[in-house]
Amino acid sequence: MTLASLTKPWAPMSYGFLDASAKRELRRKMVKAVCVPGCQMPYASREVPMARGWGTGGLQVSLTLINPQTCVKVIDQGADDSVNAASIRRFLSRVSGAPVTLDTLQADLIQSRHRIPEEILREDQVLVLQVPNPEPLRSVQPNMSIARQMHGDADYGRMWLQLYEQIVRSGRVMQGASYPSMVNGRHVMTPSPIPRWDVPKLHMAKHLTILSAGREKRIFAVPPYCRVEPLVFDDVPYRVEDHAGLTCSRSGAKGFFMNEVPQDDGTSAFELSDSEYGVKSIRRAEGDPVDLGDTWYTNGELTK
Amino acid sequence: MLTTPIPDAAETRSNATFDAILWALSRPGLPRNLPEPGEAALIEALLDRECAAYAGDPLLIPVLAQSGARLVDLSEADHVFFGRLLDAEYLRACRVGSDLYPDDGATLVIRARIGQGATVRLTGPGVNGVVELQLDGLPAGFWQERARLIRYPMGFDLLFLDGDRLIGLPRSTKVEVL
Numbered sequence: 001m002t003l004a005s006l007t008k009p010w011a012p013m014s015y016g017f018l019d020a021s022a023k024r025e026l027r028r029k030m031v032k033a034v035c036v037p038g039c040q041m042p043y044a045s046r047e048v049p050m051a052r053g054w055g056t057g058g059l060q061v062s063l064t065l066i067n068p069q070t071c072v073k074v075i076d077q078g079a080d081d082s083v084n085a086a087s088i089r090r091f092l093s094r095v096s097g098a099p100v101t102l103d104t105l106q107a108d109l110i111q112s113r114h115r116i117p118e119e120i121l122r123e124d125q126v127l128v129l130q131v132p133n134p135e136p137l138r139s140v141q142p143n144m145s146i147a148r149q150m151h152g153d154a155d156y157g158r159m160w161l162q163l164y165e166q167i168v169r170s171g172r173v174m175q176g177a178s179y180p181s182m183v184n185g186r187h188v189m190t191p192s193p194i195p196r197w198d199v200p201k202l203h204m205a206k207h208l209t210i211l212s213a214g215r216e217k218r219i220f221a222v223p224p225y226c227r228v229e230p231l232v233f234d235d236v237p238y239r240v241e242d243h244a245g246l247t248c249s250r251s252g253a254k255g256f257f258m259n260e261v262p263q264d265d266g267t268s269a270f271e272l273s274d275s276e277y278g279v280k281s282i283r284r285a286e287g288d289p290v291d292l293g294d295t296w297y298t299n300g301e302l303t304k
Numbered sequence: 305m306l307t308t309p310i311p312d313a314a315e316t317r318s319n320a321t322f323d324a325i326l327w328a329l330s331r332p333g334l335p336r337n338l339p340e341p342g343e344a345a346l347i348e349a350l351l352d353r354e355c356a357a358y359a360g361d362p363l364l365i366p367v368l369a370q371s372g373a374r375l376v377d378l379s380e381a382d383h384v385f386f387g388r389l390l391d392a393e394y395l396r397a398c399r400v401g402s403d404l405y406p407d408d409g410a411t412l413v414i415r416a417r418i419g420q421g422a423t424v425r426l427t428g429p430g431v432n433g434v435v436e437l438q439l440d441g442l443p444a445g446f447w448q449e450r451a452r453l454i455r456y457p458m459g460f461d462l463l464f465l466d467g468d469r470l471i472g473l474p475r476s477t478k479v480e481v482l
Contacts, residue, residue: 001370008312015311020318024352027322031350032407034329035461035474037429041407065326067311067319097308123331152403184429184476186457208330223330223474226429 016063017095022046026064026219030210033221038183038228039151040134045217055088056214058111058130062088065109065126066096073100073107078115078257078273085113102276105293114177116198118256118274119293121207123224129192131213134220136180136190156188159231167236176241182229189220191228197240197257201296202228244300248272251281255300314348321349328472329461333426333435335418341468343385343413347371350411356380360394361387384412384460388441392449398460406457409475416441418466428477436482437471439464447481 014020022044029043048056048063066072072092076085080102088111093100101107104117111128121127137147140158150156159180166174173179177193181202191199192211202209202222209222222228232238247254249261249269256277258270272278280290296303311319317339324336325346338345344367351357353372358381359365368375368385378384378397386394401408421440424447427433453459459475473479 005370008314011309011312012307013309015309015315020315021352021354023318024350025354027325028350028355028411029407030326031329031411031461032409034326034430035409035476036406036457037476039406039457065319065323067316094306094308097310148404208326223430225432 013095015096016066017048017091018046018060018063022060023064026060029219030061030064030221033210033219034208034223036187037222037226038181038187038189038220040189040218040220042217043219045214048214049091050088052215053132054084055111055113055130057212057216057219058113058128058214059088059091060214061128061210061212061219062092062109062111063095065128066092066098068097069108070096070098071101071106071108072098073102073104073110074112075110075115075117075274075276076113078117078259079275081275103280103291104274104276105291114193114195115257115273116194116201116296118272118277118295118297120296121205123206125207127207127209129194129209129211131190131192131211131218132215133178134190134211134213134216134218136178136188151187154186156182156231159188160233163231163233167233172239173232173236180231182227182231183222184226185229188231189222195241195257196230196238197243197297199228199230200238200240200302204228240302243270244297246270248278248281251278252285253278253281255297256295317345318349321345324470325349325463325472328463328470329474330430330472332428332430332473332477333437333471335466335469335471338465338468338470343367343465346413346463346465347373347383347385351383355383357383357385359385359387360389361385363387382408382410384410386412386414389414389443389446392443392445395446395449395453395460398453400453400455400458400460403458406459406475409458410460411463412460413463413465414442416464416466416471418464418469418471423482425480425482426473426477427480428474430474431477439471447479451479 074085074089076082104119178190320339328336351371351373355373356376357373399410417440462473464471
């Protein structure tokens with residue numbers, strides 16, 4: 001072994017921004033995360049040129065997986081054109097030379113903040129979700145060491161109690177986003193603050209989902225064809241948001257998750273939260289030959 | 305002005321290798337292709353100075369030394385490269401982690417021949433229904449020993465290597481010997 005064999009030629013920047021040792025650490029943790037679905041694995045969470053809490057966890061996963069052939073899509077609450085999504089997309093492409101897309105069907109890697117696209121993801125696609133708070137037990141147990149013990153014991157009684165109290169107080173489960181879900185019948189995870197509408201999309205999905213919290217330094221995963229069951233009582237069924245009957249005021253698409261846009265006269269208009277699906281629907285209506293993929297929901301009903 | 309960095313050969317290799325590992329473990333029982341045959345690619349993609357490794361095959365010792373990983377006993381290793389596994393008893397010494405930290409369980413790499421030998425049936429996360437897998441070159445009682453040692457979420461994760469083909473078997477997979 002010589003000194004030359006242990007060193008590398010000088011380069012102004014590592015490929016994909018992260019250095020090789022950061023990538024190897026993330027790879028080892030991703031391997032374990034996939035092997036124990038839904039279990040939070042601690043990882044180092046390196047510095048990236050973005051403030052913690054703005055998607056650094058997802059960004060590090062994307063930077064590890066990316067290569068010059070990976071087609072990248074980044075969304076923020078369903079929109080491709082928000083500042084956060086556009087900045088991350090531009091950064092990913094600048095440090096890797098990877099092509100970018102807005103179209104869910106063309107993407108190999110989708111980094112997302114708080115939404116899962118409306119079109120069904122394929123077996124070769126990876127969804128990376130940014131997670132602000134990876135600990136589903138935090139609201140019932142602020143001490144994370146004890147929370148870890150509770151995960152170890154599969155002691156989720158307080159989680160159920162919290163849901164029960166919401167039903168008793170308010171008549172329904174008040175948890176809107178990050179609905180606690182049982183993964184592979186063993187670990188309760190937070191699916192990141194995706195709406196209730198999106199949680200059933202993770203159940204027995206074809207794609208691989210990796211959830212990464214950069215500020216909290218935790219990574220977990222949902223492999224394809226894995227059970228993800230929202231915590232519900234037998235007599236109080238799981239309910240998604242009441243968006244099945246809503247129509248998008250711009251594209252005319254019906255039965256998808258909508259953004260509410262308040263109007264001057266006090267009423268509300270709605271538009272598709274998945275912005276690119278809306279754009280494609282409009283282009284299709286105008287006669288452009290665009291591919292609209294199969295969607296998880298048809299007319300507001302879950303299809304699978 | 306920022307110029308886009310170009311991946312060097314090692315980066316391209318590690319990236320492709322990890323892609324194979326990640327998908328092999330995400331879809332247990334379905335083979336993936338590595339960019340080049342042998343354990344060296346896996347070691348390059350995963351191991352560095354932070355790791356403790358065990359080499360069952362002495363030919364792998366220089367490769368592991370090059371990566372910077374410490375060479376340790378089987379019971380302390382987080383990455384185990386058995387080469388051919390001769391006796392299922394070796395599994396007993398492997399780290400399985402704890403209920404609190406399942407990630408302390410070891411990753412085991414074993415050489416086997418894919419598509420020959422006894423058939424096992426896999427179910428669990430990553431398996432669409434059932435997958436039948438033929439593996440040859442494993443010691444007698446291997447599957448029984450694995451089932452006995454894995455107390456989910458404690459356990460070890462297996463990678464079977466046949467030349468440049470890789471099959472993953474995470475601890476979450478249930479194996480039925482046919």
